[in-house]
Amino acid sequence: MSPLRTARRRPRRLLLLATALAASLLAGLFAPAAAHAEPSLAEIEAEIAKQWNQLEPVIEDYNKAHGDLLKSKKKAAAIDAKLQPLRLTVEVTRTRVGAIAAEYYKGGRNQEINSLLSSGSPKQFAEQLAILEYLAHSKQEQIAATTEAKALYDKQKSELDAIIADQVKKDAEVGAKKKAIEAEVDRLQALRVKAYGSGAPGGSYKIGSLCPATAIGGNGQKVAVAACKQISKSYVFGSPEELSKSPQPHYDCSGLTQWAWYQVGIRLSHYTKDQWTEGKRVSTPQTGDLVFFFPNDGLHHVGLYVGKVNGRGVMVHAPHTGDVVRMAYIDTMPIAGYIRPGG
Structure with missing residues (x-):
């Protein structure tokens, strides 16, 4: 083939190639998008x-944060209950000592002379003064002991108040995370609804x-x-509080x-x-023991071996949001170990 004929055909070939490429691109642009496969169960x-x-x-x-806060508040209330009678004793004692002092010093030395003149004898007057001083001294000892005890409780309560303030802060911080958790919980629950059609968890509650x-x-x-009697009750985190x-x-x-363990007093x-x-x-x-999971992820799940x-091995546990208390095989999660409360 002559060079001239080859040169004439080259633009035609390029045109055909460009037309085919354009058609391919247009087909890709306007072809319906491939359907995204729904995730399986x-x-x-x-x-x-x-x-x-x-x-x-x-x-x-x-x-943990909320439980610690509740415990500290109960402890503070117990200390405050002990402080109330101490406060009352201090006030009563102070009032009595004040009354004794007022009675003794009222009128100054004129009272002493009048007492001497009316007592009948200097000996009786001296005895009266000794009794008065003893009463005052005993009251001062009483109030000192009471005040010392009150100071000790005040110190304990002050330290506890500081702990509670810190725990309130932590409780608020973790509580703020609760909103983010609930948003993620809603997302997971939406997946369940899509998977099961009604949001109900799949599978049997019992094995x-x-x-x-x-x-x-x-x-x-x-x-x-x-624990078995609680099967089918819903999972809600942070419950029960008391x-x-x-x-x-x-x-x-x-x-x-x-x-469950509180039912036998533990x-x-x-x-x-x-x-x-x-x-x-x-x-x-054995039946009733606690079984723990996720030893490499912070030990964050527990069930009751049955x-x-x-x-x-099977357990009763509260799995996660969107699910209910149910029986499950314990070998479906990495086991950390077993604890026997009261053992």
């Missing part, structure tokens, strides 16, 4: 688990036909039975275990990390 559950693993430590910090799955008797059995023998309308993870803190130290460490759990089903 497994993906949603994985996302909820991931996000909750970050949220739960903050929630536990809130429980097997019995709860507790393994009966042992004693306090562990009583605690487990109490210990009660009465069943509560909702729980968070450490609130459920705290409430007080636990409303804080997972504190509960980790409030009993005997055991290697093999035996075995199909050879696997």
Whole structure:
């Protein structure tokens, strides 16, 4: 082919190539966008688990700060109750001493002369003065001892007031985080609604036909039975705020275990990390023991062991927002260990 003919065909080829490229670009611009695949139930559950693993430590910090504040306020009220009779004693004693002083010094030395003249004898007058001085001295000793005791309580109360002020500040700071937590909770709940259609958690509340799955008797059995009766109640973080023998309308993870053990008279803190130290460490759990999770992420979840089903350990726990108190296999999360309260 001659160079001239090749030169004539080149612009035509370039035109065809440019036209094809333009058509391709236009097709890409105006073609309908590929539909974004909706996440599967497994993906949603994985996302909820991931996000909750970050949220739960903050929630536990809130429980710790709020629980410490409530304890300090109760302690302050107890100290203030002790101060009230001390304050009254100090005031009464001061009034009596003041009355004695006023009676003695009223009229100056004229009173002494008049007393001497009316007493009948100098000896009787001297005895009267001695009694008066003794009474005054004893009252001064009494008021000094009372004032010293009051000063001690005042010091304790002042220190406690400072602690409470600091805890109020911390409570407010963690409480502010609560709003951010609630916003994230709403987002996770929206995922659940999308996944399950109604917002109800998936799966059965119980594993097997019995709860507790393994009966042992004693306090562990009583605690487990109490926890099992709370199955299907909703998760609400920060609850219950106060210990009660009465069943509560909702729980968070450490609130459920705290409430269950209180049914047999054993007080636990409303804080997972504190509960980790409030009993005997055991290697093999039995019904009623506490089971702790996430040893590498701050130890921020706890449940109540209730035996075995199909050879696997099961617990009753309050999982997370949007869910309810339910039974679950304990091997679905990394286990930190077991504690037996009162052991």
